[in-house]
Amino acid sequence: MKNVELMEKIEFYINRLGQVGLKDGIRWRCAYTKEDKAAKELFKSLIENEGLLASEDAVGNVYGKLKNSIDYTDVKKILVGSHIDTVRDGGAYDGAAGIIIGLLAVSETIKKFGAPKIPIEVIALTEEEGSRYAMSYVGSRAIVNGLMENELNSVDEDGISLKTAMLLAGYDPDNVMKAKRDDIHSYFEVHIEQGPVLEKTGNKIGIIERINGIFFIEVEIIGREDHAGTTPMNMRLDSLSAASKFMAKLPEVVAEISNSATATVGKIRVEPGSSNVVPKKTIFTIDFRDMDVDKLTRMNEAIQLELNQLKHQGFKVNCNLATSELPVDLNKELINLCEVVVKDLGLPYMRMNSGAGHDAQIFAERFPASLLFIPCKDGRSHSPVEFASNEDIAIAVEVMSGILKKLAW
Numbered sequence: 001m002k003n004v005e006l007m008e009k010i011e012f013y014i015n016r017l018g019q020v021g022l023k024d025g026i027r028w029r030c031a032y033t034k035e036d037k038a039a040k041e042l043f044k045s046l047i048e049n050e051g052l053l054a055s056e057d058a059v060g061n062v063y064g065k066l067k068n069s070i071d072y073t074d075v076k077k078i079l080v081g082s083h084i085d086t087v088r089d090g091g092a093y094d095g096a097a098g099i100i101i102g103l104l105a106v107s108e109t110i111k112k113f114g115a116p117k118i119p120i121e122v123i124a125l126t127e128e129e130g131s132r133y134a135m136s137y138v139g140s141r142a143i144v145n146g147l148m149e150n151e152l153n154s155v156d157e158d159g160i161s162l163k164t165a166m167l168l169a170g171y172d173p174d175n176v177m178k179a180k181r182d183d184i185h186s187y188f189e190v191h192i193e194q195g196p197v198l199e200k201t202g203n204k205i206g207i208i209e210r211i212n213g214i215f216f217i218e219v220e221i222i223g224r225e226d227h228a229g230t231t232p233m234n235m236r237l238d239s240l241s242a243a244s245k246f247m248a249k250l251p252e253v254v255a256e257i258s259n260s261a262t263a264t265v266g267k268i269r270v271e272p273g274s275s276n277v278v279p280k281k282t283i284f285t286i287d288f289r290d291m292d293v294d295k296l297t298r299m300n301e302a303i304q305l306e307l308n309q310l311k312h313q314g315f316k317v318n319c320n321l322a323t324s325e326l327p328v329d330l331n332k333e334l335i336n337l338c339e340v341v342v343k344d345l346g347l348p349y350m351r352m353n354s355g356a357g358h359d360a361q362i363f364a365e366r367f368p369a370s371l372l373f374i375p376c377k378d379g380r381s382h383s384p385v386e387f388a389s390n391e392d393i394a395i396a397v398e399v400m401s402g403i404l405k406k407l408a409w
């Protein structure tokens with residue numbers, strides 16, 4: 001396909017998918033909602049449009065498989081893709097660019113070279129972001145390790161469990177183990193960088209060596225609800241006031257352990273949530289990340305210690321370490337393979353680490369996994385302003401096609 005045609009297709013696919021889940025200017029596609037279903041139906045139609053066979057597994061990961069006469073039954077499969085969900089008020093490229101690049105790379109390579117020796121499957125993974133449940137990587141976890149009972153019982157803000165949400169969306173939670181796989185040769189993911197480095201340095205491809213560890217705590221501080229006008233300031237147990245003091249101190253708590261760590265309180269809810277009632281309960285999340293597992297463990301202890309101090313003032317404190325993804329090194333042979341292809345194409349590139357979490361880190365627990373970045377405008381992501389150019393996406397299609405050609409034909 002000529003470059004112009006490829007870029008028109010990229011534009012069309014990104015725009016179509018980007019429209020799904022947009023309501024009042026806010027884009028949100030999270031697990032097992034009608035927006036999630038609509039995105040999956042659309043992606044299945046794009047898969048069919050590219051001449052592949054669309055299907056879904058037991059947890060709603062969408063696959064695009066080869067339609068041909070070769071029997072691949074006993075051959076391990078190459079997976080290429082990313083995730084189809086978005087954060088709340090997210091952009092049109094995080095995850096979406098990767099599944100579209102995967103799809104176009106596979107179809108372009110097959111058009112040029114016919115059926116591969118090693119089978120390739122395009123994959124659009126369910127719920128990587130964890131924007132509905134305090135659990136990320138639902139789709140890749142289901143494939144790599146299987147989903148556990150406690151994970152299926154986690155609840156969203158409305159008290160709906162993951163299990164129930166699955167049932168309501170037409171999946172049988174008793175079948176989740178059917179999504180687990182052993183027959184994977186390797187997993188490839190392209191993703192927007194979500195940071196400014198590639199753009200600033202003029203590089204077109206980032207080859208990822210290591211993905212940092214991500215810990216995620218859900219916190220509940222429970223005080224007492226009281227009348228906002230009649231309860232003197234020194235006689236209250238105001239959970240929000242206590243939480244805000246802790247949040248102001250959080251950067252200091254982590255900086256004492258690591259100067260490269262990040263810590264973010266991105267979600268907060270107050271109960272009962274009335275302007276004239278002292279907040280009884282404050283519920284919030286802490287996402288903290290680092291490349292060093294010892295530092296993550298120490299930060300977890302320091303954060304919980306700091307929060308538990310509030311018990312001396314009469315508050316109840318509950319902390320739940322909902323996610324503890326360890327830092328991961330990606331497969332060295334695949335890093336070298338990617339480097340050869342990028343060099344052959346004469347593209348400016350760099351090796352780098354990822355501060356963001358990606359499904360590749362889950363696959364890397366059991367299979368050779370690879371992650372590539374492309375530049376995004378001003379490094380902005382997890383925002384509706386997120387943008388990657390059609391030209392840069394087309395370059396990634398060419399790179400991924402080159403990698404697949406070397407590996408599978």
Ligand code: GLV
Pocket residue numbers: 128129355356357358
């Ligand atoms: C995924 O986008 C993450 O890094 O939180």
Ligand code: MN
Pocket residue numbers: 087094129382
């Ligand atoms: Mn994201």
Ligand code: MN
Pocket residue numbers: 083094095128191358
């Ligand atoms: Mn992503």
